[in-house]
Amino acid sequence: MAAKDELGRRGEDVAAAALTAAGYLILDRNWRCPQGEIDIVAVDGDETVFVEVKTRSSLAFGHPLEAITARKLARLRRLAAAWCEAHPGNHDRIRIDAVAIIAPAVGQPQVEHLRRVF
Known part of the structure; x- marks a missing residue:
C-alpha cells in the first residue's frame, strides 16, 4: 500500500473513531458506486x-x-443521492460533513469536524 493510501486509511480510521465517540452510528465506510466513493456514512440523531x-x-x-x-x-x-437510492429507508434528513485530520508520523492526530459543509 502506498504511503498516501496508508495515510488516508489512517485518517478515515481516526475520523470514524471520533464520530463514534461523538455518538454517531457508522453505517458504511468507503462505499463505492460508478460515480465515486463516500468515505463514511453515519447517523446522527x-x-x-x-x-x-x-x-x-x-x-x-x-x-x-x-x-x-x-x-x-x-x-x-x-453520491449521497446514489447511496440513499441503493439503501431504501428513511433518509428524509441528510447532511454532508467534512472531517480534517492532521496526522503527523509521531504524536496524536488532530481532528476537526465541520457539520453541514453543503
Whole structure:
C-alpha cells in the first residue's frame, strides 16, 4: 500500500473513531458506486450524514479542508443521492460533513469536524 493510501486509511480510521465517540452510528465506510466513493456514512440523531475525510501529515501543503472544492461538494451530493437510492429507508434528513485530520508520523492526530459543509 502506498504511503498516501496508508495515510488516508489512517485518517478515515481516526475520523470514524471520533464520530463514534461523538455518538454517531457508522453505517458504511468507503462505499463505492460508478460515480465515486463516500468515505463514511453515519447517523446522527435523525439525520443521515455523508462524511468526506481529508488527511494530511502536516500543514506544509495547506489545511486538509482546502482540498474540498465546490466541484467535490457537488459530487458528494450526487453520491449521497446514489447511496440513499441503493439503501431504501428513511433518509428524509441528510447532511454532508467534512472531517480534517492532521496526522503527523509521531504524536496524536488532530481532528476537526465541520457539520453541514453543503
